[in-house]
Amino acid sequence: MTLPRQNPTTNHYGRDVTDHLPAARDVVGVAGFREQDLPVWEAAVEHLHVRSNDVHTAYSYGIASALCDLHPEADRDVVLPAMILHDTGWSMLPPQDVLAAISPTGSNPESVIRHEKEGARIAEGILRDLGFPDERIDQITTIVDGHDSRREALSLNDALVKDSDKLWRLTPHGIDTVMDWFGLTRPQAHVLIGSRVHDHLFTDAARTMARAYAAVAVIDSVPQRTVLG
Template identity: 50%
Template sequence: MTKLQPLANQYGHDVSTHVPDHPGGVIALQGRDAAIWEQAAPLLAVRDNDAHTLYAYALATSFLAAHPEAEPAIVLPAILLHDIGWSQVPPEEVLSAIAPGGGRPDLVLLHEKEGSRLAAGILGDLGHDAGHTQRILEIIDGHDSRREALGIDDALVKDADKTWRLSPHGLDTVMDWFGLDRGQALRLCSARVHGHLFTDEARAVARAFSAVESASAWDQRRALTGR
């Protein structure tokens, strides 16, 4: 769990009035996207896909800042809805679709097809632009199985989805999926992410995630007990 409150104030003085309200890089989930999330969340309550989706949304938002040619109205709804199709796969079979040394391509394809179908209903109910909706559905239907990106919007969705695996939450999740220790999870996710991204921004973030996690495993860091 991310630490939300301090354990101490070592400085001893209140500096909270000097903290800016809206600095660059701090984002929010609101407006149209919040409405999509409300519809998507119940369909994401499997395999920790709900939290995964929120982190992937944040990554996609960050990547969009470097790509003015991409369309947020396509990328962000697509990332919020990309995994809702797993709700249509029997829960006991979900992890077999992506397990190391195994894999069920049929289930991967099923979750993409079902995700596109469910997303069409959600976006239709919310009155989303029809042209944008069609492109969003094309991205969802193939976001895992399609090796090439359809364009920059699809590339950013794919990159945000994959880069999450190397985030602290991603590694926490993969550890429990497969009973791996953190070092094993880092090596597995590194092999599945590095070399499989489309944009320079995602590649830089993925390398940074791996670097920070590598340092956490060093004997020198682990010797700093309690910190």
């Protein structure tokens, strides 16, 4: 998949406006990864190179950070490490079992549960190596162990991890990924994703975000947009 552009291809205005930009710290939603989460990411990423789980995790982290902003009562010191670690367990399963577990032709609950258990085990090892306190390790691994199979949310922190995980599917990267997983057109992928997201979210903030992501996604496929190139 093509990486998002980081630099312009031209400057139609013809003038340098960079000195007139506000300070990034004063703008909502431009924070990126927190410094204290980088060691967790660096330890976890080797376990995430399965079916784009690495990129999925990075986007889900950003979504989780936004949901934490909207829920200041949440503990982002639990939510954000849990988000980084939640899918590490897929690295312990054969690659063909990953898609079989989530395919629209039928689910494989045993593989889903196994990746949660393996993920909790990997998460505990990483967090202990990084010196996390026992109580926080327990909170994070409890979220990882059940983030897909558990139908209810155990806490707000758990709900935000679950919601962020699902919301990624509606992002452009999520839709591109699902298209190639199952050989679907963009509209078909959007239908499959929508059926698995909107009615399965726990927070109002996530439901609002899902509607916004879906509104953008559907326009990407309508003829009024596609004819424009």
